[in-house]
Amino acid sequence: MTIRLHNTKTRTKEVFKPIDPSNVRMYVCGPTVYDRAHLGNARPVVVFDTLFRLLREVYGTGCVTYARNFTDVDDKINDRAAATGRTIRDITDETIGWYHADMDALGALRPTHEPRATDFIGQMIDMIGTLIERGHAYAAEGHVMFEVRSFAEYGALSGRSVDDMIAGARVEVAPFKRDPMDFVLWKPSDAVQPGWDSPWGRGRPGWHIECSAMSYELLGAAFDIHAGGIDLQFPHHENEIAQSCCSHPEAGFANIWLHNEMLMVEGRKMSKSLGNFFTVRDLLDKGVPGEVVRFVLLSTHYARPMDWTAEKAEQASATLRKWRALAEGVEPSAPDATFLSVLSDDLNTAGAIAELHRLAAAGDAAGLVASARILGLLLPDLGDWATVAGPDAEVSALIEALLEARTEARKARDFARADALRDGFAAAGVVVKDTATGAEWSLAPGFDAEKLKALV
Incomplete structure (x- = not known):
């Protein structure tokens, strides 16, 4: 079976040729765990879970490695901890539990690996050190910045030049930046913020370095597929490519990039x-x-x-x-x-x-x-x-009486009452369909008899 995938980076549909058919490797950017996943967050989970299933069907269940991370160090998490008085670990553990329960309910398989960023701080520090040694990053005022102009291919994924990005984007201005587009690899932490010791002082990683370090540790310097939402294409994925290719120039990072739309x-x-x-x-x-x-x-x-x-x-x-x-x-x-x-x-x-x-x-x-x-x-x-149980006689009689009340309200031009009954049916889980021969109804999953009785 031939699989074809549209590669965002080359802007063409390509025949998928895995580096190693006995170990097909895919990385998908996961959630920042400080709150419930919204419906938009669920789309990449379902889409790339389906790709995971297809790859397993074609190459074998044991021949596909799928990694999806949890970002559990982030300023949003810090703010939530400060606002609630709870520990960061308590918040992230709870949120990961919610995420698992909700994605399980959507039929998503658990990935092979679900790395937490905080378990890979040492690997991030090592990668940052390599980038400094190779002239792609610099330390300044407790920060370490990636020097974007040191990577000639920056912008290839999103199809924009660095100068165009500066002109069309809001970039953080900081006195320690050599260039407006340079981005943070490491930043200092104060006494109340989470932090780890590093050669550049106590601090914490920038967002982008997380996925580069985790994908390298779990999948290697070169792997088959990197995926995520289109909102991550720039700057997150662009920055991942820069970090990873400059750390391991012999490899090339991900061969195929996939992005789901909004x-x-x-x-x-x-x-x-x-x-x-x-x-x-x-x-x-x-x-x-x-x-x-x-x-x-x-x-x-x-x-x-x-x-x-x-x-x-x-x-x-x-x-x-x-x-x-x-x-x-x-x-x-x-x-x-x-x-x-x-x-x-x-x-x-x-x-x-x-x-x-x-x-x-x-x-x-x-x-x-x-x-x-x-x-x-x-x-x-x-x-x-x-499988929804059929209604008992009492429920059936109540629904029929309320449908008759709706008919009478319409005849009397009491549209407020008629609309209230219509909305009440929907809220109670009664699906009503008006036909030429009268109203037909059925019970939806989650039918609530108490809400129905409240309409009387």
């Missing part, structure tokens, strides 16, 4: 100010199953902006229910060849889902299950949500 909600950028910001846990607590979230995230190609809508979630829920009913008690066969071919063409998850529809329509339940599981769908441990 996520919107109902056609708008997700933002707290717009009131459309929510975490993965928010969705799960509202009764949206993790498998449904995963399906929606995979329904758009990773390199295109993805729009989360309630309608897409409802459609995904209906589709997965039908597929699970078809697949009940069925042992999976081999994955469908056409499905694999489509998915292998730059991780075309949207096309792969279309192939799953084809298999379902043909009644090929065994092929459907085997293929869907490479997308992380129809997994045995994610299916409880799809």
Whole structure:
């Protein structure tokens, strides 16, 4: 099976040729652990988990090494600790636990390695020392800065020159910088900030050096795939390339770079100010199953902006229910060849889902299950949500009475009451569909009888 991937660095779709087919290596930038993961954070997890599954299918389960880090030293974490009076370790341990629980609910496999930045401080110090020795970094006023103009290829990933970056970006001005674009490798810590002893004084690492040091230790100086969100392309990934290539010029760092595009909600950028910001846990607590979230995230190609809508979630829920009913008690066969071919063409998850529809329509339940599981769908441990108990007589009678009350409110032009009932049904988990012959209803996962009773 040939896998083709669009390499951000070369801007072309390339045939994937691993350095060592017996040890395919992939690194994905992980979260800064100070709060719950929002839906945008979940997109790269689901997308590159699917790539991990595909690589395991093609090269063998034991032949793929996947590393995804936790950034557990950061000023946001320090600020959260100062504001709450809790220790940094307490906050990061709790947040990592949340992250695992939420990503597990989305059907994501745990990576082979999940390094914490604070476990690799010594390796970061060593790499910084190498960069200074080779003339790519300098110490100044307790800081160590990477000298961007010492690396001629800086900007190749994002396709911009250093002068263009200076003109078009906001850069931190500091008297100890030789050039506005130089970035921090090490910075001093005060008495209350976390810090480690180093040749340049007590301090802590800059953000970018973390991934360079951890990927080198876990995957080597050269590995196959580096991935993450498009928001990391510059400056984080650009800076990683500079650090790693200058530390190990004989290697070349990552061969293929993959970036997933951003996520919107109902056609708008997700933002707290717009009131459309929510975490993965928010969705799960509202009764949206993790498998449904995963399906929606995979329904758009990773390199295109993805729009989360309630309608897409409802459609995904209906589709997965039908597929699970078809697949009940069925042992999976081999994955469908056409499905694999489509998915292998730059991780075309949207096309792969279309192939799953084809298999379902043909009644090929065994092929459907085997293929869907490479997308992380129809997994045995994610299916409880799809079985919803039927309503008892009391609930049925109450719903019918409330539907009649809604009809009467509409006739009386009491639209406030009619709208309140409509919204109340949705909040309680009653799905109502108006048809030419009357209203049809069903119970959604997370149905809440008490919310329904409150509508009386």
